[in-house]
Amino acid sequence: MRWFVPEVSEFVLDTLWAFLKSGFFIGFLSSLSAGLFLAYMGIRFRGRLRKIFGLPELLHVRAPLMLASAPLFVSKALNVWEEHGLNVDLDFRYAGTDALQDLHQGRCQFAVASDVALASFLKETVRDAYKISVMPLVQIEDHLKFIVSNDSCISAIADLRAGRRVAYLPGSVHKHFLSVAGIPEASLEPKTSVMDCYHSLVDRRAEKSVEACVLWEPHYRAFADRYGMRLLDDDVCYTWFLCLIARDKFLKEQDTVRRNMLSAMKTVTRRCNQEPDKVIEACVAYLQTEFTGVGNGELRELLDKGKHHFGVQDNVKEFIERLQQLGAEGGAVGSGAVMLRTSLWPGLAA
Numbered sequence: 001m002r003w004f005v006p007e008v009s010e011f012v013l014d015t016l017w018a019f020l021k022s023g024f025f026i027g028f029l030s031s032l033s034a035g036l037f038l039a040y041m042g043i044r045f046r047g048r049l050r051k052i053f054g055l056p057e058l059l060h061v062r063a064p065l066m067l068a069s070a071p072l073f074v075s076k077a078l079n080v081w082e083e084h085g086l087n088v089d090l091d092f093r094y095a096g097t098d099a100l101q102d103l104h105q106g107r108c109q110f111a112v113a114s115d116v117a118l119a120s121f122l123k124e125t126v127r128d129a130y131k132i133s134v135m136p137l138v139q140i141e142d143h144l145k146f147i148v149s150n151d152s153c154i155s156a157i158a159d160l161r162a163g164r165r166v167a168y169l170p171g172s173v174h175k176h177f178l179s180v181a182g183i184p185e186a187s188l189e190p191k192t193s194v195m196d197c198y199h200s201l202v203d204r205r206a207e208k209s210v211e212a213c214v215l216w217e218p219h220y221r222a223f224a225d226r227y228g229m230r231l232l233d234d235d236v237c238y239t240w241f242l243c244l245i246a247r248d249k250f251l252k253e254q255d256t257v258r259r260n261m262l263s264a265m266k267t268v269t270r271r272c273n274q275e276p277d278k279v280i281e282a283c284v285a286y287l288q289t290e291f292t293g294v295g296n297g298e299l300r301e302l303l304d305k306g307k308h309h310f311g312v313q314d315n316v317k318e319f320i321e322r323l324q325q326l327g328a329e330g331g332a333v334g335s336g337a338v339m340l341r342t343s344l345w346p347g348l349a350a
Helices: 005-020 023-044 046-052 067-079 096-104 115-124 173-180 192-204 221-227 247-255 255-274 276-287 296-306 312-328
Strands: 058-063 086-092 110-114 131-141 144-149 166-168 186-188 212-216 230-232 239-247
Touching: 058 067, 058 096, 058 247, 067 086, 067 131, 067 230, 067 255, 067 276, 067 296, 096 115, 096 239, 110 115, 115 131, 115 173, 115 239, 115 312, 131 247, 131 255, 131 312, 144 173, 144 192, 144 221, 166 173, 166 192, 173 212, 173 239, 212 221, 212 247, 221 230, 221 296, 239 247, 239 255, 239 312, 247 255, 255 276, 276 296
Parallel strands: 058 086, 058 110, 166 186, 166 212
Antiparallel strands: 110 239, 131 239, 144 212, 144 230
16 A cells, blocks of 8 residues: 555556657647737737727726716616617716716726716816717716614704714715705715725714715615615705716727717617506616615606606706806815817717
């Protein structure tokens, strides 16, 4: 038995060496190398190959994960993009500010963000080098809520105005909503993500813990239903816009993409308004992920109460007024700053 192991080892080594010298292994190695090389070349020159074979370029659209992004969900579910010659890959972020940073860094061709995030982004971006086009997709009311823990003594927004600390996501629509709600600047606690807002509320041991946070749907609904939170009743009337945004340089080089995207979004936003059942059906698959896991009935309630008006091309005047208001409050839209010189919607210019 003592000599059996070395004998077996020698047999295995001899067999392996014979296999390595065989033509089968050399052919396998050659095939593997050729396959890896072809895969690399395919990835490296995928754009040119798609043009050679007449296939549409893969477009990366990055957006916040919320019910207001319904036109993107519906477009995917109903193959609207394909019908207009577009090949779109959806990649969701928890905030439009993240999507805009991806756009700025060239990681995507289109980003979806709020008007507030847009103004904040333009203010912080190199102004002379960055020109963009915008397509407002949805006008939203009653979309943001304050949440507190079930055992909190806070019963109304008036309590928050008395100096209670509130977590929020800076650069997003949260900040503007908080100012409209009358929450003092000194009470605000900026966080790096939606999850950080939640964790800062539930982890009382954390330094500078907060007593409330502001979230959009469906996040606030998921937290209230599943994580021992409750919503504060409020009388704050707040309206904002969600927009599809692209760099002018890209659109000038891809005019066909611009026209096809415009046509596709006109088609799908009209269907979102006319067929709410399609919106719910398309959204539930995406919004069942992670902590946003709301069901059909909850989405229906959010859609009905949230007053989402998709396809705001008929309300461009209100959108421009909104941007001008944000500019007057320290944003970047207006004379002497980055202006929305062109738009994915015809006739829209700041």
